[in-house]
Amino acid sequence: MKILVVDDDRFNLRVARDIITANVDHAGVLICDKPETVMELLATENIGVVLLDIVMPGLNGIDLLRQIRRREEYRDIQILMFTGLADQDSLRECFEAGANDFIAKPINPTVLVARTRAAIKVRRYILQLKETLQRIDEQYTDLQDMTRKLQETQFSLFQTEKLASLGQIxxxxxxxxxxxxxxxxxxxxxxxxxxxxxxxxxxxxxxxxxxxxxxxxxxxxxxxxxxxxxxxxxxxxxxxxxxxxxxxxxxxxxxxxxxxxxxxxxxxxxRDGKEDEFARHDLNQIVEEALLIMQNEIKYIAHVHRKLGENLEIECDRVKIGQVLVNILSNAVQAIKNQRRDTLGNITVETGLDGDNIICRIVDDGTGIREEHKSRIFDPFFTTKPVGEGTGLGLSIAYGLVKKHGGDLWMDSEWGRGTLFTIRLPRSGATA
Ligand SMILES: Nc1ncnc2c1ncn2[C@@H]1O[C@H](COP(=O)(O)OP(=O)(O)OP(=O)(O)O)[C@@H](O)[C@H]1O
Ligand SMILES: [Mg+2]
Missing domain, CATH: 1.10.287 (Helix Hairpins)
Structure with missing residues (x-):
């Protein structure tokens, strides 16, 4: 990086050059007593710092400063103004025009060296910063690129998984x-x-x-x-x-x-079954019916705990909702049974309101569901049960029925701890 000193006074130029050359490491010094040629020099030389006299015949320092700053590529060049006592008023103008610092005349060698070193340092930092910013920018672009590729891969994986599931179905x-x-x-x-x-x-x-x-x-x-x-x-x-x-x-x-x-x-x-028979029913009653149907299966396997809310009237097809409950309950029973434990397990049925929806939760402390099975349990024919014991249709049927009611059915489970199924149904029945 070079330092350019511009002054119409050749004596000053030589003094400045000698002091800088002797005291500032790795600095090449160019001197120039013709301000009109400065733009040319900037274009051909790698100049990082300019020391510029204010008062010069022909083109004065402030005008030259403005010319330099007008060019985007020279915005970061450090420009220090030489100012005599008489130039004090112009100093403010210089800073407004983009000067970075000033050096008073007559030149004090210590000040000249200190300010020049500081200017070089600033210039180097700016260059480093620019480089870093550019690298960050490139990395950001890379990152965006990678994210996009990842999303594409994920999407195609999702597609193949869906297709695989369709094939399996x-x-x-x-x-x-x-x-x-x-x-x-x-x-x-x-x-x-x-x-x-x-x-x-x-x-x-x-x-x-x-x-x-x-x-x-x-x-x-x-x-x-x-x-x-x-x-x-x-x-x-x-x-x-x-x-x-x-x-x-x-x-x-x-x-x-x-x-x-x-x-x-x-x-x-x-979802293209026959028209359903919707009517107002008390959800708790449907729960009781389902428990009754399951009673024989449950009683040797688990305690049933009821936490039933009030005023749970709902527009629904009671047979279908009953079927949903039975399917989920029978899975809960099987999950507890699979543990082959000595004591009874626990099944909790909870009902309640959530705004315009009715919520029913069925919790068991059975085996839980393995992480790798979680995305597939609602797929038709997905079963972990031995051949002849499960068709793998229970949950897919339940899911279809709940969706038909405009509701939702989801599962939370931890392998080894148990499973929670949540059914959410709009009180007004299916709106779709
Ligand atoms: N409460 C639960 N605890 C642990 N695993 C469960 C539970 N509910 C469902 N599963 C898992 O989800 C699978 C699919 O359940 P789904 O009810 O659809 O079919 P299935 O019970 O295997 O067969 P089917 O219900 O047709 O007799 C089960 O095989 C089991 O692995
Ligand atoms: Mg089942």
């Missing part, structure tokens, strides 16, 4: 429906075969009936037919068929019911 539906459909169709095959045999036997019976009604048929022939019937009955295993029919039909009906349940739950999930 589709696979789940296919699997769940395929199973009952499999045994329904094999049962139908068996029933068809049975039907053939029954029909065969029926023909023989009908034949016998006709023969019996005819007095001309000799008894020996009838006895022969009776014998044949007995044989055929044995051959067609009619007794076994009759015994088998009832469970076969029962099992088939169960399969059909299961498919119906899956379809119904999917409908709930897709």
């Amino acid at each position: 589709a696979a789940g539906v296919a699997h769940e429906i395929n199973n009952p459909l499999g045994f329904v169709s094999s049962n139908l095959e068996i029933l068809e075969r049975y039907l053939g045999k029954v029909r065969e036997s029926l023909n023989v019976y009908q034949n016998l009936g006709r023969q019996l009604a005819d007095p001309r048929v000799p008894r020996a022939v009838l006895a022969g037919m009776q014998q044949k019937i007995a044989e055929q009955k044995e051959q067609n295993k009619l007794g076994i068929i009759l015994d088998d029919l009832e469970p076969l039909i029962g099992e088939t009906r169960e399969g059909v019911d299961r498919v119906a349940k899956i379809v119904q739950s999917l409908r709930n999930f897709a």
